Amino acid sequence: MKINNPIHHQNFISYMEDLPFDKETIEIILKSCSLGNNPKFYLEYASLFQNSFRIKDSEEKVKLLNIAGYLCYIYSLLLDTSLDKDTKHNNLLLSGIFLEEAIKILTSLFGLNKKFWGLWNLRKKEVFNASKIGKEIFHNSEVSLDEYEKLCDAKSALGKIALDALFLLSDSNDTMKYEKLMESHKYFSIGFQINDDIEDFIEDYTNKEFNFAVYTFINKNGTDFTDIKDLKKIFYISNTATDLYNLALSYFEKALVAALDAGENTWLKAISGKIKETKSAISSINDYLTIIKTKTSLKENPIKINSFQYPFDKNSVVELGLNYLIKEWEKDYPEAKHIMVLSDYEGFKNETELHITDIFQRGIITNNLIDINTNVSIDFSSVINNEINYLIKNRNNNGVGCWSYFPSVKEIAPDADDLGQMMQVFIKSDRTDVLEDYCLEGIKILLKDCYDEKTGGIETWIIPKENQSENQKTQKEFNETKWGSGPDIDVMANFLYALCINNFEKYKDVIESGTNYILSKIETGFFWNSRWYYGWQYGTMLCVRLGFEVLKNNSNLTEKYLNILFKTKDYIIKNQQNDGGWSVASTTATDPLSTAFALSTLMLYKKSSKDYVVFSKGISFLNKTQQKDGSWDAVPFIKPKLNEPYKSKTITSSYVLNTLTTYNNNGYI
Numbered sequence: 001m002k003i004n005n006p007i008h009h010q011n012f013i014s015y016m017e018d019l020p021f022d023k024e025t026i027e028i029i030l031k032s033c034s035l036g037n038n039p040k041f042y043l044e045y046a047s048l049f050q051n052s053f054r055i056k057d058s059e060e061k062v063k064l065l066n067i068a069g070y071l072c073y074i075y076s077l078l079l080d081t082s083l084d085k086d087t088k089h090n091n092l093l094l095s096g097i098f099l100e101e102a103i104k105i106l107t108s109l110f111g112l113n114k115k116f117w118g119l120w121n122l123r124k125k126e127v128f129n130a131s132k133i134g135k136e137i138f139h140n141s142e143v144s145l146d147e148y149e150k151l152c153d154a155k156s157a158l159g160k161i162a163l164d165a166l167f168l169l170s171d172s173n174d175t176m177k178y179e180k181l182m183e184s185h186k187y188f189s190i191g192f193q194i195n196d197d198i199e200d201f202i203e204d205y206t207n208k209e210f211n212f213a214v215y216t217f218i219n220k221n222g223t224d225f226t227d228i229k230d231l232k233k234i235f236y237i238s239n240t241a242t243d244l245y246n247l248a249l250s251y252f253e254k255a256l257v258a259a260l261d262a263g264e265n266t267w268l269k270a271i272s273g274k275i276k277e278t279k280s281a282i283s284s285i286n287d288y289l290t291i292i293k294t295k296t297s298l299k300e301n302p303i304k305i306n307s308f309q310y311p312f313d314k315n316s317v318v319e320l321g322l323n324y325l326i327k328e329w330e331k332d333y334p335e336a337k338h339i340m341v342l343s344d345y346e347g348f349k350n351e352t353e354l355h356i357t358d359i360f361q362r363g364i365i366t367n368n369l370i371d372i373n374t375n376v377s378i379d380f381s382s383v384i385n386n387e388i389n390y391l392i393k394n395r396n397n398n399g400v401g402c403w404s405y406f407p408s409v410k411e412i413a414p415d416a417d418d419l420g421q422m423m424q425v426f427i428k429s430d431r432t433d434v435l436e437d438y439c440l441e442g443i444k445i446l447l448k449d450c451y452d453e454k455t456g457g458i459e460t461w462i463i464p465k466e467n468q469s470e471n472q473k474t475q476k477e478f479n480e481t482k483w484g485s486g487p488d489i490d491v492m493a494n495f496l497y498a499l500c501i502n503n504f505e506k507y508k509d510v511i512e513s514g515t516n517y518i519l520s521k522i523e524t525g526f527f528w529n530s531r532w533y534y535g536w537q538y539g540t541m542l543c544v545r546l547g548f549e550v551l552k553n554n555s556n557l558t559e560k561y562l563n564i565l566f567k568t569k570d571y572i573i574k575n576q577q578n579d580g581g582w583s584v585a586s587t588t589a590t591d592p593l594s595t596a597f598a599l600s601t602l603m604l605y606k607k608s609s610k611d612y613v614v615f616s617k618g619i620s621f622l623n624k625t626q627q628k629d630g631s632w633d634a635v636p637f638i639k640p641k642l643n644e645p646y647k648s649k650t651i652t653s654s655y656v657l658n659t660l661t662t663y664n665n666n667g668y669i
Helices: 008-017 023-031 041-053 058-081 088-110 113-136 143-156 157-169 176-201 201-207 212-221 228-237 241-261 266-295 317-329 359-376 380-394 416-428 432-438 440-449 472-483 489-503 506-518 537-553 555-574 590-601 607-625 649-665
Strands: 336-342 355-356
Touching: 008 058, 023 607, 041 058, 041 157, 041 176, 041 266, 058 088, 058 157, 088 113, 088 157, 088 472, 113 143, 143 157, 143 176, 157 176, 176 212, 176 241, 176 266, 201 228, 212 228, 212 241, 228 241, 228 266, 241 266, 266 336, 266 555, 317 359, 317 380, 317 416, 317 649, 336 440, 355 359, 355 537, 359 380, 359 416, 359 649, 380 416, 380 432, 416 440, 416 489, 432 440, 489 506, 489 537, 506 537, 506 590, 537 555, 537 590, 590 607, 590 649, 607 649
Parallel strands: none
Antiparallel strands: 336 355
């Protein structure tokens, strides 16, 4: 449980470990103490207000109040979940332990002080009233903001005990300061609960539990929604979420004003943190709405060509899929474009905050089309040549050249992933002229300044170590603060594979050293995760592909590499689901993109009769999941920013078609 101040955490753990219970019971108790996604300041609640009160021997007393406060918080959580019949018995027992320990600590501080225990009983009464108010509100067709405020204030009553205790322990009679902090606490609790209701919107809507965000949304938009995905989108598009965040922000600002009147204390930082967090949430929603609006307004740039002649049954899965893919190309791949808002608020300084890219995407699609062209002997040269010209045109024209994921964002450096992807397109198309003109400088810098000879690791970002321009210095700073630095397995595997198929002997030492580095980073001995991509299938496909390409060029490594690679094969097969597909994660449904990656990886191994059922089920899954327009569903693929996954039907369809045609071409059927 990582928190801002580990001292408070350790104080709490030490106290709990000293309780007179057996080791197993202590472990159960500590397990129930996790904060989860809740704010870390619950562990140090009394410390937030400490500076507002003069208390003798304050450090020890505040330490005990922090522990008692957190015990009360866990008590309230367990009490709230004790309505669940599956956990009721254990939760009631545990909540009793936490309440008893809290009372012991408070008794050591206050003895039988009538004033304190009078306030204690008042806070308990408020908590129970919160349950009553909640039930009343749940059955009301109309809920006033005043009623909701009362509910929020009552639910947070146990938190007020920290203020009560500090005030009574202090040698000050400054009632006005105490009341101002109570007022601040009330406003903070209302804002906090609004944000919490927004976060729990889908869950509470589904479970039909009272939630102010749900109540506000229904009043505004009605209840006629069957698709949860549509529901969440409308929640944002209707501005309901933005209005609620702004309402929460107004309460946090009121809390800040009231707290300022009480003097300097750490509580101000907690409020300021929530203000910053809420403003960031509003900014993210505005970005999302801008992206939605931009996507609907993108103009197509049609290129009409004659229909291709396909050497397979008319209306087959592959023909329908290729028709979809070529039609998207004719329209300039509008669906594949990645749109993001990178604002001045986040530190970006560009001509526009809205950025649109499709360069890496078109590198992927073109690479897949080249493979498909080989598999089914269709002349896609007009499409491929057009795309190569597009990629050349959209390279960087300054610094090290090469390609950046978002060329219009000066804070994003060229990277080895884009470079590796473009190299594969040029090499497979026999365009060594393009490779020499536009790729060699990037390769040179990566191997000179971004390669660690000791480990074999290669940095993702192509930035020279010396004589950096001002822009490169900015890019380096953003790598360290936003994007992250260091070798990325998925990127390295893509780049090293490009070096392999370009000139293995020339780059032999780097390739083998880098491959050894990658193999050493295998997760639990079976697969590779990606930093920039969802799930494990894509990164694993790249690593296995690299492993076999290296083996093709150096048979001395066979035993070492195959031991690892065949464990991966077994893992992939083991993770195939009953419907024949694979999924991004164990908690998500099977999808065509993860399935295409898994099958493509398995096809890198030598054919085996015992794998027939695995392939048969997987291919059947891909056939069944094709949409009416010939495409396959968009699946989260690239993860450039938290909660902003990039996904594309065009990308998915290109990978699925590559998988299907490779499967057919390799004689599996």
